[in-house]
Each structure stands twice: as C-alpha cells, then as structure tokens.
Amino acid sequence: MIERVFMGWERPLIETAAAWIAQRFRTDDTGRGIDFQQTLVVVPGRRFGRELTAEIVGIGEKTDSWVSPGRVTTPGELCGVLVDSGTPMAPGLLRAMAWGEALRGLPVQLFEHVLRRRPDDASAAEWMRLGRMIDGSVGELARELLTPDDVAVRAGDVQESGESSRWRSIDAARPTYEQLLASARMADGHLFRLATIRSGGALQTGGLREIVLVGVVELDQASRRAIDRCGLPVHSLVFAPEAEASAVDEFGCVSRAPRGHVSIDSSCVEFAEDVRDGAKRIVGRIAAWTQPAGELSARDVTVCAPTPALAIELGIAATRVEGLAFHDAAGEKLGGASVVKLLAMIAEFLREQTVEALAALVKRPEIERWIESAAGPEPGWINRIDQDAIFAPDVPAREYDQRDGKVAAAVLELCAGLVAAPATQGTGLSQRLDAVVGLLDTVFGAQELNDREAGAIRAIADVIEECRNGSEWIPNIEGWRAIELLLEGVADARQPDSSTRSEVEVLGWLEAAADRAPYLAVLGLNEGMIPVGRVEDALLPESVRRVLGMPTGESRAERDAFLLEGAIRSREKRGGVWFVCAKRDEDGGPLKPSRLLFRCDDAEALARVERAVSEIPEPARFNATARTQTPDAKAGAAAFPLAPLHELPPPAEVHVTAFREYVRSPYVFFLKRIAKLEELDEPSPEADQSRMGKVLHKVLQGFGPEQSRALKNEDEIASWAMEQLAQTVNTLPRQRSSAVRDAQIEVARRRLRMFARLQSEHADAGWIVHSTERMHTEPVFLETPEGRLGLRGQIDRIDVRGDEWLVLDYKTADKPMPPEKTHRNADAWIDLQLPLYIHILRQMEPTASNARAGYILLPRASAEGKIVRGEWDDAMIDDAIRRAKEIAAAMLRKEYPLGDDPYGSGAIARLCGVTLVEADSSDDQGASEGADSEGEDE
Amino acid sequence: MTPRDRQPAQANGAPVVPSVILASAGSGKTFELAARYVAAFERAGRSPDRILATTFTRKAAGEMQAKILARLIEASRGENEVAGLKGERAREAALSLARRIDRLRVQTLDSYFAEIGRVGAGELGLSPGWRTLDETEIEEVQEEAIDAVCRTLETGTMIAILDALNLGGLPMKPRAELIRRAKTLHGAFVDCGGDPSKWGAIRPEAADQLSEEELRGLLAAFEALPAVLTRGGEEHAVFESAREKAAACAKTQDWATFYTLKLVQAALSGARFSRADVPASMADILKRLAAHARARTLDDLAIASRAAGGLMTVFDAKLQETKQARNALTFDDMPRLMLSLGEEERGWIAFRMDGKVDHLLLDEFQDTSRVQYRVLEPVLEEIASTRDAGRSLFAVGDVKQSLYGWRGAVPELLEGLTTRLGLGEPETRASNWRSSQGVLDAVNVVFTSIGSNTRLDKFRSSAQRWQSIFAPHKAARDLDGFVRLEQVRLAKKGEERRVDLVIDRAVERVVEIAAENPEWSIAVISRTNAVIPPVIHRLKKRGILAAQERGHPLMDEPCVSAVISLLQLAEHPGDSASRYHVAKSALAGLLEMPSAMDDRVADRVSRELRERAAQSGIAGILAWVRQGLEGKISDRGRDRLEHMERLARAFDSGSQSRIPDFIRQVHDSAVVDESAGRVSVLNVHKAKGLEWDAVVLIDLDVAWDGKKAPVVVDRGEAGEGDPLAPVEVVSLWPPKEAQACDPRLASLVDRWTSRGIKEAISCLYVAMTRARRRLEMIIGNEEEQGKRLSAAEVLREAFSGVRTDSGKPGEASVLYSKAFHARAAPLAQRARPAGATTQAAALNFAAAAARTVVGLAPSKQGHRAAMHAGALLREPRAHESSRATGELWHAWFERVEWKEDRNATDDELLHDAARFGFGARDLREQMALFRGVMSGPLGGVLSKARYALRPGVPRVLREWALAWSDRGSEQGGAAGLVQGRIDRVVIGMDSGRPAWAEVLDFKTDRVTPDRVGALAEVYGPQIHAYRSAIGRALKLETAQINGVLLFVRPGVAHDVR
The missing domain is CATH 3.40.50.300 (P-loop containing nucleotide triphosphate hydrolases)
Structure with missing residues (x-):
C-alpha cells in the first residue's frame, strides 16, 4: 500500500520533505537522533538527494540530533536496488561493447534490418556507438517490462511499420550479447530485472524497511512492479497540495491526463530575439532581483538552462556584469579534458606517423615536458621540429633524421606498444589498453596533478577498466583504433566541479524544477526545452512508443507542466520565477514558444501569442554596450595599433627583389626585410610552387658556359636536364601521396623539356651562357642624398652574343608574366629587379653597357614557353635606376608607410590590417603615412 | 486600406x-x-x-x-x-x-x-x-577525400587525368588542382546519378580521324599546292600567310585552332577567302583535315570530360568514406x-x-x-x-x-x-502590397520591355521569355514614392578605384535618406560581396552603423586579429611575425613580453600559452585575454572576443583540439553586430524575401555575360520540356573551338548562358522590388563600361527616353528621377512598445555559503587520494579485487554482533559472497581466512569480553550510517555534507545514556605487520572524523571514544590515538 503525502506548495519540497523525514524517523534509542538508515529514499536526482540529506542534517543540528541517513537513490536506479541483490551487473560501456560485438556477428541479412550500412569492421568505436544505441533502447524497453521480441510482436500489429524485422534482428543478437557478458561474469541489469520481475520470484530488500519517494514524478513499469512486489511500506511525498490529488497516480507520479492550467504570470515572461539576447535578459533579471544590494546571496538564485548551449550563453553574458558568475552544475564535458585531447593527438600520431603529426604531438605540454626530461633535446627543439613539419610534413616520423631526430625516436619508443601492427601477436585490446596506461603513466610520471586533471584521468581510467572487461572480444586492434574506442567511451561523460560561494547555479530543467532557491530564472521556455518535445529516436520514435505504451513527448509535457506549476507556486510568497522565451536558437534557427505558456485562460493565452509573434520591444542591452562607440574605438586603436613600427637601423644593403616589396607596401618591406619577420603557414600535403621553383632553379643553375657550348641540340639538352633533375629530386622530402610527388616531378620534367627547346633555339640564335648564379664581388651601391645603399643580387644567368649582353631570370610559375607586366604599371615602375641586375652587371662588366634583361618563361602551357626581354632602352633603364635611388633614399630615411597594397598570408596581413574591414588608416596610423587599407576592391 | x-x-x-x-x-x-x-x-x-x-x-x-x-x-x-x-x-x-x-x-x-x-x-x-557538417568542415572533408584519391591513384593515372583535364599543361600543384576540380564538378556528378559513363559522351565519329600516314600525306600535299595568286598574278600574301598558319597548326597538332581558322571555315562553307576563291584541290585537303581537326578537338574534350567523370567516381567514393569516418553528412x-x-x-x-x-x-x-x-x-x-x-x-x-x-x-x-x-x-x-506605385512604375519600365531591350539583343529569346512571365505591377496601397537612376563618372583605369565613386554616392544617398526619414529602414544592395565592407566602413565614417545580413567577419576587429596572432604564436613559436604583432599590442603586457624581437621570450610565451590551452582549453585562453584587456578594447572588440570565446567553448568540447583548426573556424565566422542600426548592407541573394523603406542599388556594373560554368549538362530532347529528364551527357565547359565543332555543344553553352542571363535579370528584379518607398540606383558612366552587358546597361537603355522629372541644376548625371505622390496620407509608424530591460553592469550579492552541497567521504579526509597519473590509472584495476574483497569481508563482519554468539554457517557466508563474483577457489580461500581471523586475536576485539571492565552495557551498532555537515572554507570553498558508514561502533550505555564508545574499522589491505603503523597514519584522519561525528551524535567528548583499526590480513588491531 502506498501512502501519498501531499507536501503543498508553500515551501520548497526539500524543506518539507526533510521535515517530514526528520519527524517520522526521530528516535531516542541511542541519544536523540534521526535514523532512517534502513529506508530507501528515492529522489529526482543525485543533487537533490545531497541537498535533502544536508537539510535533514541541518534539522538534526538544530534539534541536537544525530542523523543516520537512508539509502538515497534515483527513480532510474530504484528497480536495481530492489532487484539486483547479489548479481554483478555490467556497466554501460561494457554493455555497449557487447551489443556491438553481438551485432557484428549477426548474419548480413539480419543485420541489414537494424542498419542498412554495415559499420567498418576495423572500427571498434563505430560498433560500440551502434551498441550504445541498441543498449539504450533495449534498456528503456526493459524498464517498461518489454523485450525486443515484444516490440517485434506488437509492431507486427502495426501494418507495414518495418519495426518487426528490426527488433527480431536485435532479438537474434541478444543471446550472443548475453553470452558475451556472461563470459565477463556479468549480466545486463535491465534484462536481469525484467526476467526477475516476470518470473514472479520474491525480491531481496537487503534490510530495508521502508521506501520514501520524494517528489518522484515519473516511474517506469519495472520500478512500479518492484515496489509492489517488495512488500515494503511506501510513502510518496508529493510536491503539491492535496487539491492536486487527481493530477497524480497511486505512486504520486504525474498522471498522463492533460493539465489544463499552468500558473505562469505574464508579467514574469520576457520574449527574446534569440538565446543570446535571452541570456542577457536573464542576467538583467538577476540584477533586478539583487537590488537593493546585499539582500540576496548567490545561493538564493538559480538559473535554469535546459540545453548546454544555453549554459554557454549565460556564462558569456555573465562576464558583462561585475560580481556575477555562473556555475554549471552539469560539469565540464570530459571531451574537453586535457588528457582526452592528448589521447586524441596520440591516436592521430599513430594513424599518420608523419613528422607533421609528430610536431603536433610534441607541442602538447605533457609530451613536451616528458621529452625534455627523457630525451634532453637542445633548446629551441620545438620550433625546429615545427618548421621541419611545415617544410616536409609527410616524412615518416621514423625517418626523421634532422637535428632533433632523437625526439622522434623517443616518441616512437613511448608509443611502441601501440605502433605494432594488429596482426602481431599480443596486440589485442587488452594489450593496447595496457600500452595506453603505460604511456600515460610514463608521460605524467610522478607529476602531482590538480583536482581537475586528476578527475579526468580517473574517468579515463574507469573507461579503460570497463573496456578491459570486454577486451577478450577484440583479439586484434590497431593502436589508434583502440584509443578511438576509449574516446568513444568518454564522449558523453562529464566531470562535475564544485561551485564557490558567489556563483549562481545553472541547472538543467528537471533539477531546476525541484530546486529550493527562492528565485528561479528560466532561459528557454520553448518547445523542445520545456517541455522536452517529441522523441526523435532512430529505434524508438514517438509512434513506436505510442504503440508500446511507453512514455512519449506528450506524457513528458504533462510531467513538465506539473513541475512548472510546483516551481512557480512554491515561490509565490518567498521569491519569484522569471521566464525568457527566445525566438531563435544559437544558430539562428526558429524556436517555438512552449506550449505550456498557453495553458492559461483563453484571453491570456491569446495575449501571449500576440506577444510571442510581435516585435521584440528593444534589444536587451547592458549599460556598457549602450555607451557611445567613438572613444572606445580610439582606445581600441591605441591598444591594437595598425602597422606598428619598431626602432631598427636603416638597411645597409638590400636585395634587388626587395624594391618590388617596397613599392607595393613599404611597411611589408620593413617587416620582411628590416625586422626580418617570418610568417609560417600550416603544412601542406604537396610541395608549393616556390619549392618546386627552387628544384627547377637548382637544375637550371647547372646549365652554365660549359653546357652551353657543348649542348646545342634540344634532345641533348633535355637529356642533360633529366639527369640533373633525377639527382635533385632525391633531395625532395617525402610526400604522403607518391602520386602527387611524382606528378610534380613530371611537371618539372616538362618544364625542363620546354627549357631544352627554348635553349636550343636561343643557342641557334647565337647566344651562349657567360655565367650563372653570378654575384658581384665588389659591393654595388645606389648613391642617394641620404647616403648609399648596398645592393645584393644573384643573377640567374648572363648570356652573351658578340658584344651583346643579356641578363636572364628563370620564371617557372604556372602562368608567369612577361617583364613589362611585372615591372611596370601604367607609367610607373612597380618592380626594379631586371634594371638593377643590369646596373649590377654594368658594375661588374664594364663592356656590358648595352646589356639588356629578360625572362626565360617556363610556364604550364608548353606553347607559351619563351625567352622574353624587357623592352627598355637605356633611358628607361636610367629612369628605373633613378627610381631605385628614390626608393633607396626612402629606405634610408626609414619611411615605412602602409602603402597601396599591403599583403601577407598570416600575421603580416594582420599587422597591416588587411583583415579589418573598418581599419581607419588616417586615425590609427600615427606616424605611418599614406596607408589605405579601406575599400579593397576584391 | x-x-x-x-x-x-x-x-x-x-x-x-x-x-x-x-x-x-x-x-x-x-x-x-x-x-x-x-x-x-x-x-x-x-x-x-x-x-x-x-x-x-x-x-x-x-x-x-x-x-x-x-x-x-x-x-x-x-x-x-x-x-x-x-x-x-x-x-x-x-x-x-x-x-x-x-x-x-x-x-x-x-x-x-x-x-x-x-x-x-x-x-x-x-x-x-x-551530424551535419558545417561549411569549414565541408572543405576539410573535400580535401581529405582528395588526399585519399591521391593515395589511391597510380602516378600514371593521376598524370593522365591531369593531362586530360588541363589542356593547357600540367599544373605545378596537382593536389590543389584536383581539389578545385572536385569542388566544381561534384554537383554535376551527383546530378547525373553518379554515372561516369555520361561524362564526355559527345564524341566524334572515329572514321573522321586520319591515320598518321594519311595526315603526313595530306600535309605534304597541302604544302606542295601551288601558291594562290592575285588577279594581278602575284602571290596572294594574305592567302599564303593563312595557308602557312594552317600548316603550322596542323604540324603542331593544334587542331582546335586549325578548325576555327577563317581559311578552313571558308573551305568548309565554300565561301571566298580574302576576296579569292579557295582552290578546289586546297579545299578538298582542308575539308579532310578539318574533319580530322573536328574529331580531334571533340575527342580531346570527351577525353577530358571522361577523365573528370572518372575522377569524380573515385572522389565521390572517397568523399562518402571520409564523411562516414566522421559520422557526418552534408545537407x-x-x-x-x-x-x-x-x-x-x-x-x-x-x-x-x-x-x-x-x-x-x-x-x-x-x-x-x-x-x-x-x-x-x-x-x-x-x-x-x-x-x-x-x-x-x-x-x-x-x-x-x-x-x-x-x-x-x-x-x-x-x-x-x-x-x-x-x-x-x-x-x-501581381498586386503589390509592398511598394509605392512610384517604385513599381520603375520596375514596370524595366521589365515590361526587357524582351526588347537592345542591350539584350544577343539574348533576345531569354529576355523575351523572362518578359513573358512578367505582368505589370500595380500597387495595392497608396504610398509616396521616389525613384532615381543616376550615373557617376567612373575614373579611368589606374587613376582611382573605379567602384569607389559609386560607393561614395551610395553612402551620400543613405545619409540623406536617413536624415530626412529618421524612422525608415534602409538597405544598400549589391550584386557581389566584395563591395559590402567598404560601404559599411564609409557609412560608419559618416556616423551610421550598418548591419550585414549574415553578420560581419569576426576577424574585422583589431583585437581579434591580434588574438589570432597570439594563438598562432602558441602553435608556431617560430612565427616571428605573429610574435611581433602580439608584442606590439596590448597583449604584450598580459604576456609579460617586453621585447618584440627576443626569440627566448617568444619560446617562453608560446610554451605558456600551450600550457594554458591544455589546462583550460582555447576558451580558457580567450577568457583570460578578455579579462586582461578590460578597459583596453572597444565594446565592439569585446563583443567579438566574446563571440570567439563562444566558438572556442564549442570547439574545446568537441573532438578537435588543434589551434590551426580553431583559427580556420574563426576566419570563416561571422558575427551580427549588435550595435548596428536600421541600415543594412547586403547582397541581392541575402536581400530576397526582405523589404526596406528605401533601397540603394549599387554594383550594377557587374558584367552579365562571359561567364563560364565548370561543366555543361545535356538532358537530350526530353530535357527541353522536362527538367527532370535524365542527364544524357556531361561535358566539361567546351572552349569556343569545340563549340564551333559541334552544334550540340554550342547549344548547351547557349542554354547555360541564357539561363545565366535570366538569373541576372531576376537579380535586378529582386533588387528593385525590395523598396517600399524609395529606390536609388547608382551606375557608372557609359564610356567607362566598355559596353559590356550589365544591369547598368540594361537600366540605361530601359530608362532612355522615359519621361522624367527635371533634375536639379548640376545633376546632369541623373538619368531618371520621378516622385510619386500617394492619394492617402502615409501610414503612421507602428508605435514601438516600451519596456526594454536596461541592465546593471555590476551585482552585489550578499555573502553566503556556496550553493553546491558537495559529498565528502570521511575515508578521503585528511589525506588526498593518489593524485599521480600512474596511481590513478592503475587504481581501478588494483582496487577491483581488493574492493570486492573488502566489501565481502564487511558483509561477513556485519553478521557478527559478538564473537561469542553463533558463528555464521558456510551457506550464509556463501550467500553473502554471491554478488561479488568470486570464483569458487578464491571464495574458499577467503572463507578460510575469515574463519582464521575470527578464531585468532583479532576475533577477540569483537568479543563482548573486551568491554567487561568498562561501565554500562555495551551495545553494538554495525554499518552505522552517519551524516554531518562541514562548513567549508571561509574563502568560498564548498560546503560539505559528510556521510560515512562506520563498520562497527560499540556504545557503552549507562543509565540509558551513552557513557563511552569505540569505533572499529576493518581494513583489508595487503599489508605486513611492520607496515601497519605507517598505514594507520593514512587512515587516522578517517577514524578521527568518525570519532568527532560520534562525539557530536552521542554527546560524548572525543576522549571518551576509542578508535581501532582492524587490519584483517596481518591480524593486527591498531589503536588510533
């Protein structure tokens, strides 16, 4: 017989239930005490249970009584407490693994009814994911006293629903599943309870004498049957007044009959444009509640965020307000823990085993510390490996023989137990797990961990242990796949952390509804949040649940309506509830207002509909954001200046190619040539154009006077070039795809064949190579009023024909432009490389006064390959040198304005403000002149 | 109304x-x-x-x-x-x-x-x-799939594909080329049902191609033909030059060019060339060579298309595999x-x-x-x-x-x-509820005659088709309206940025409208995205904060840009440019970075940042930065950093952890500017479905024609009337030479181009119809446009000759200007309900205990549990059996009230053991050990006789659960609820009141007698906690309560003092 005790709504349930328990279990047997040690107390959640016990302890302290607390459990665990006595039950992860394995063993024709596409057989994680889904559904069925076979039979009554075959297949996998668990000396708790209850045997109540249900609004069939059968007296403390008796069933749980009215006060509901706006409104409401200051403490307020995304928004909104911080009671997702990220990185390294993956791994602080202690690398090693990885990402880690090769060796040794191929003996899951433990143990060593990290490692250790129980089922697995399995195991786990005095708790809906804080702010009074909405489940969707009589979205809505009523009514006299209903979610998708909002009288409901669809009066704004922008913008500009300079001496010497940079953007010239800054790109799986250009240049450098004299015929030249190329490519770093590498080499071959043709024609025209890679031995200067500036330049090739001199530069880009286009725009010089080469040549070779310059274009299209000169006469070349001197003078004056066309691929672009739409050069630049990054016409 | x-x-x-x-x-x-x-x-x-x-x-x-x-x-x-x-x-x-x-x-x-x-x-x-992939991930997945393709393909195959795809030669970066191709071709592959046989199916007749021998013979004959003479009997220079060109093309196998040569076309059509007849012998040879050229040109295109189809087949398979590995899909x-x-x-x-x-x-x-x-x-x-x-x-x-x-x-x-x-x-x-008749008149002017707009002569049928679905629009309500089309003089090339002048004029117009109509919503609508940032920037300079429909790039704020450099520095300590950026910003103070040029400082900072990222995620770094920058960044900057932090929180909790992945995400992110007002700047695609009181159209000079598609798709005759007809042929975009070779290809290109023109007309229609009351269209001047087909040209033509209100003096650039006056008074603006919440920037909570009730275990009190990774990792395994053993022994001891009482039977002990999963052999060992302990000295501690000399009657409580509170630390530490289950408490009851007590706790550690003392140190705080709790419960002084640890394996009882 169940006694329903109505606790009313005058006070929070925790207080009234604690008082009831304290009263009922008062004893003077051994001094004054509250003794309910032999009572099973069923509460809505663990957190509620802790608070209830704390409240009873508080009563004990006030009445000078000791407290011997009862066994506290939740509705989800209740059946297990009453039924499971004496049998070891498999934890969830092991069940998921076992289901995965059982399904893997199903014949194809049966498996296809479960999932049309078979997961990758090598991926234990994917099978576990599938197993987790099946386990969840089978467990849920069992709680409603149903088996897969029952579903198959009942679904068969629903014409052409397709469920029968699916559940028959699942049922076919069940014996294997149970055998697998039995082999680990365990059983499935849900199925065990189902069988026990169905068998009608007596239940062991393990010394329990009573059961008290506190605010339990929902109970599955298995728990109900277990309660009935255990024969213990049951008291259900219902969070409602007696007038609500019809709203609950004999267990005190919410009945499925629709609740017509929910006492939401319209004046306590705000509509927000989106959840971000909603979070600000919640913060504003808390601010309003705390006026006048000092009357409320943080623990007097609770915020409800039905989804994790809302909790994030609240956290960010709180940063706007001094003195406010939120504590998300759900804790942190374990996926974000450092050790989990480390494992993911190790898995990536194991999968790829390239220098790129090595560089990523050693940059994890845990690995970095370990290497420094274990391998003793030279200072700056991280930077070196990083740069090597950018240059040659695909070199296998075991072939990494650069200066820090011992780092790679150490990492490979560290991962040895995970690297071996799966076919090797002793590479089953068990061995892999041992290797993971060993690896983490080695990396972390005797290092003292803080609570957060220790918690994460403990959780990982638990997952490892759970996987270990099923490790015999997986006799062979690659190391990275084993880690993938572990990561799948922790995917949904969370790590709780404790709050401090000044933090406001953020709770999920069910916990918030039962919370005791006098002020409750609810963000997300929306469909799909409160109430939870339709069940979109791949195995047990709403329609199937209805056929099976299982809880549905509809029944959950009634539960939520009941909880909402209690949450509101219990705060009527001692605090308040504030609701925010958002129109859009965090991604901008439309949200619907909660249907519970319209469970009121008709006029009010219509008024609410109107508010819900009308414009939001004004966006919620903080005083801070309402401030004018201008002064702040200037402050921001000072803190993050555009094109900041650094005091450095002017250049004594520059390369001839630097002039182009200066013309384009003197500031970029400063960064690259004066400050000598380097921006690093991410590694690319293929060699970039400049690297392939260097390969070609290296080959072509070899075509000097001797070759020029000896090799005239196109085929001979080509043959020589191919031989040179073959030698050069051996020095190229390895690429992940040999096809890409080989295709790039083929490109080089074709360009060299093109060269052979051009060279042959050039030779036919009487030209011979005078020198290659020529550098001036005596310094060459540009004289300016500010002093002289040295020139540096290495000329690719100098040809002669009689008394004619020709400076040539190889151009190997896919679509190189002729000298005229690269050097001049309209009437202005934009590059001075070739004229300056001529200038240098004239200094070196007094007879070269008539020298001209051009490019050997070796482009992608064979027909476009040619030798093309810059069509400049002496006057133009003199003009170019004059311009070069002007620029040199500006360089010596240290004039580094941003210029017309600042550029860069990373930080240089950012320093120039290329990424800033609103960069205002005139205001921000200060000393730098002529900047104009606005209005880029892309 | x-x-x-x-x-x-x-x-x-x-x-x-x-x-x-x-x-x-x-x-x-x-x-x-x-x-x-x-x-x-x-x-x-x-x-x-x-x-x-x-x-x-x-x-x-x-x-x-x-x-x-x-x-x-x-x-x-x-x-x-x-x-x-x-x-x-x-x-x-x-x-x-x-x-x-x-x-x-x-x-x-x-x-x-x-x-x-x-x-x-x-x-x-x-x-x-x-789950579904976001835009950034889609790109990653495509690249991964191409990498998988590259690993799958043999070098020869890859080169063959690239050769076929790139008639202009092999690219220096083949992977990049394949990615580009994959992105542009995959849609067509899906459209044809993934059937590679549909690709490149327009093929020449094999018979048209000449053998090498035939070709050599024909070429020799062609070159041997006598020269064509002018009427004056001299060699026809133009003719001969053309002949040489044809021969050169044939020799270099440049068949595509060969086929389109005028001489060849003249031979094919029988027309004269350069006022001379093509000699019959030459025409015969040219016709045969042209047939060969046609076949080769089409064959090249077919080969390229087939290569593309083959590539797509492999790519599609790899793409699906890659998505499967991520367990993700695209929409x-x-x-x-x-x-x-x-x-x-x-x-x-x-x-x-x-x-x-x-x-x-x-x-x-x-x-x-x-x-x-x-x-x-x-x-x-x-x-x-x-x-x-x-x-x-x-x-x-x-x-x-x-x-x-x-x-x-x-x-x-x-x-x-x-x-x-x-x-x-x-x-x-067709009744229009949105716009003033004035606006609709302008719309009608343009589109009722779009089919005869002379600028669209080349696309007459498309324009006429468009016009056929347009009915003149009629306003359904009275609204004042104003429309203006004006042209600004575009600068000459190289003089100034051409688009700037249009933008400046647009900004002027927005400023005017906003001043005249403070309540109006205003939009500047462009065709492309490129002009949006400068418009927004210039509006801001004029004091107008404008919104971008999908938000502004997150990167457009200096502090975000600097924070990206900071993250880059964490990832790449050698990125000296990032280091410099950070050191020259307000971040330098936060990072204690005195020098911009010091490598060692950079290494240290980089390492500290990586440590911080490992400890608290990228979000942790960003929160720390945001707090550290308080007072140094603008509100807008702060908004941006908050948004970045929001992204980081989601990123941190996901599977990725690498900083470059996050940076990439930030680069791709946009954020809605909360401070933006009633002016929007957006492209026409985003504007669809929206409306504003005033609309300013810019970017109207963007060319409508000359665009190429990656592929053309032919649905055959059935496709003429049925858009769902299956694809018959997919071909790479045919170059004009190939189009000349096959009318089908030309027709596919025409169809594609026509469709593009129709879509361009639609864009203009959508843009113009967004305006309720005022429409401003700003175009460049005619001379500078080079007569390329564009919306500007179409508008210029449409409004030429249309009656217009006289422009103001000096506004000669106004091509059309018309005001429309409604009969009824304009609608009153809807009153905005009041009641916005302005929120405080600071809160002041009263002091209180922390909210969370933390469960604290007495067994963990006093000493921290193992906090080293190795211990923690081995803890579950090490304790698995000992935990079960411990629980088993506790269950057995719980049976014992006094040693002197009846001993538990084997059956009872076995029953207790059932739930712990012991094997039979283990269990026998444990039972023997238990019996031994009970019969040994430790058993004596459980004896009633032990308390014979103490006052009162001893009473035993077994597994006594107690709960009490721990207040937590003053510094805000968690309040604690302490709960413990005491193995055994013996209470001496004297005159119905507790007079003394003894706490006994069983320990099943595998410990030798000489180590008991050390272990007792560890367990001491637990026993003290119990004594304290029992003292409070029974109103006893702690000194009246003994504490005893019973180490069952060595059989030692240890008093805890």
Missing part, C-alpha cells in the same frame, strides 16, 4: 485544393501562405501534425510561423478574416494552434529531411549520432540518401515520423532542386491525384525571383508543376 485589410484574391475561405500560385514580389506570398495554412489547419481538424509547410531559409520559416499566428490573432479581434475565420472561430483556432504548437511544422526542407534522418537512421544507413546528402529508399522503406519512415502529411505547403518553390523534388514527388503526386477533400497541396513561388541556379535550384519545376501534377493553370498574383 491598411496592411491588415489586404486580402489576396481567393485566399480566404478558398477551398483547399491542390494549387500552384505564381506570386510576384511583394504580392503577399507569406500572407497568403499563412491563410492557406489556416485553411488546411481547419480542414485537418485542427491537427497541425497533418500539415507540413516548408520554405527556403530558417529565418523565413520563423517568419511564416509567426505570420500564421499573427493572422489568427488579427482575425480573432475581428479586424480581419483569415481563411474564412473571424472573431470567435479565429480565436478558437488560434488557441488550438498555440496549445499544440509543438506539432506546428513550418521548417526548411533541409531541417525536415534531417528530422527524417534522425528517425530513419537505420533505413538510411546512418550511424547513430550522425545535400540527405535527399540523395532518401532517394535510395524503396517504397516500403519510405512507408516505414512515414510511420516513424509519427504522422502522415495530408497538407503540403511549399514556399519558394522556384528554389527547389531536382533531388529535393524527387523526394517530394511521391507525396505531391499522391495528393494531386487523389483530390481527396482531406488533403491539399499548395505551392507558391516566383520564377522571376529565381536566383539560386548555381546552388541547384530549378525554376522550371515550378513552371511545369501544374502540368506535371495534372492541375489547372497556376494562379498569378
């Missing part, structure tokens, strides 16, 4: 029959859809789950949802009527819908398909927990998967969706793609064919507003929908 009064024809009370409506811009489409929804709602017995309404964007779905409810509310007040409902009936309907709002299904097709994916995962072959995958379902499976999914759709309302139907249509087709046909009164179909759209061809939209599906479904003629809506 007010907007509330407006009623599109037949909407109210209309029978709910299958119907298609072609609704022009501003004709109240959403308004009518809402009415149709209400009608369907009534017909469906007010059961919203029987109705599915879809639209193209999530925003539009939200608006439609609101509009349905708003119309019912209006009708319930009796102000209006909706679907025949007014007053009480409308009120009932509104309440009914609101109270079942969970079942209201107004959504995008993508979200509807995703819902199907969730409940039909098994049938669709989707692994549990699948486009879902309908493709659904098409693979059999009828039976579709039926199962319908059941799982929990409700058959009886009423289907499809908005923006012109944007439906083929694959989406095919998925919907069975339901459409079913509803249309049954003509069941309980079912309805309503499709609405406007072919004139079809802008999404590049994304797969097929407007022809809307045009042919009624025929396809056997319905009557589609209805049209």
